[in-house]
Amino acid sequence: WATPALAYGLFSKTELVPSGQDLSVSQYWFSYVLPPVRMADFALGILVALAVRHGRWRDIGMVWSAVLLAGGYWLTFHVPYLYGQRAAMIVPIVLLIAAAASADVEGRFTLFRNRAMVRLGEISFAFYLLHYIALSWLRKELGTRMYSTPAGLAMLAGTVVATVVASWALYALVESPLVRRFGRARPAAKS
Numbered sequence: 001w002a003t004p005a006l007a008y009g010l011f012s013k014t015e016l017v018p019s020g021q022d023l024s025v026s027q028y029w030f031s032y033v034l035p036p037v038r039m040a041d042f043a044l045g046i047l048v049a050l051a052v053r054h055g056r057w058r059d060i061g062m063v064w065s066a067v068l069l070a071g072g073y074w075l076t077f078h079v080p081y082l083y084g085q086r087a088a089m090i091v092p093i094v095l096l097i098a099a100a101a102s103a104d105v106e107g108r109f110t111l112f113r114n115r116a117m118v119r120l121g122e123i124s125f126a127f128y129l130l131h132y133i134a135l136s137w138l139r140k141e142l143g144t145r146m147y148s149t150p151a152g153l154a155m156l157a158g159t160v161v162a163t164v165v166a167s168w169a170l171y172a173l174v175e176s177p178l179v180r181r182f183g184r185a186r187p188a189a190k191s
Contacts, residue, residue, distance in 0.1 A: 003040075004082035007031035023081050031082045041090075048094055052101045062103065062110060065096040119168075126167035126175060134163040 011026040031037065051057040060068075072092035076084030103110045111117070120127075138159050147155070 001083070001087045003031045003037050004080065004086050007082055008080070027082060032085055044090075044094065045097075048098050049101065052098055052105060057098050057102055059099055059102040060095060062096065062099040065092065065099040068092040069096050120164075123164070123167040123171040126170035127163060130163050130166050130170065134159050134166070 007027040007030040011024055011030060048057065069089075069092035072089045075088040079088055100110050100112050104113060112121075138155065142155070
């Protein structure tokens with residue numbers, strides 16, 4: 001909640017972002033791109049992972065977490081943009097990720113414990129690296145021309161498939177060999 005408040009308080013709306021939001025580039029950058037802000041997200045993930053790992057997480061379950069996520073998504077349309085991007089969704093997302101991790105640790109069924117989802121998890125870092133490049137390329141290629149909803153969805157789906165394939169290649173040909181070559185085996189965690 002502090003990050004959007006600081007962004008709105010510190011920066012004026014002199015140069016608006018292209019999305020049509022009542023938001024300046026500086027406000028968006030401070031609240032969403034600034035590395036210390038992203039480090040706070042990373043640190044939150046570490047703390048939640050440690051709480052789950054050590055059995056200190058009080059799990060509300062995947063169903064309630066998903067309900068809260070839907071509520072958080074609804075809330076994003078009713079609060080200022082940066083609060084929707086940051087504050088409205090962070091708690092529900094954390095609850096859902098922790099609920100899935102808790103279920104995994106306890107050996108319970110989740111939609112995330114199948115071969116396809118595990119494979120997507122393995123390539124997720126490569127996907128993270130490539131998705132913005134792919135979306136930027138698509139936006140550049142499409143220009144300002146308008147497309148029908150089915151055509152737009154088809155182009156987006158094609159871009160997702162191409163990005164997943166490229167992510168798999170990056171993982172298989174670069175990331176995995178580098179980890180095998182330079183990574184060290186870590187001792188098993190003690191329970």
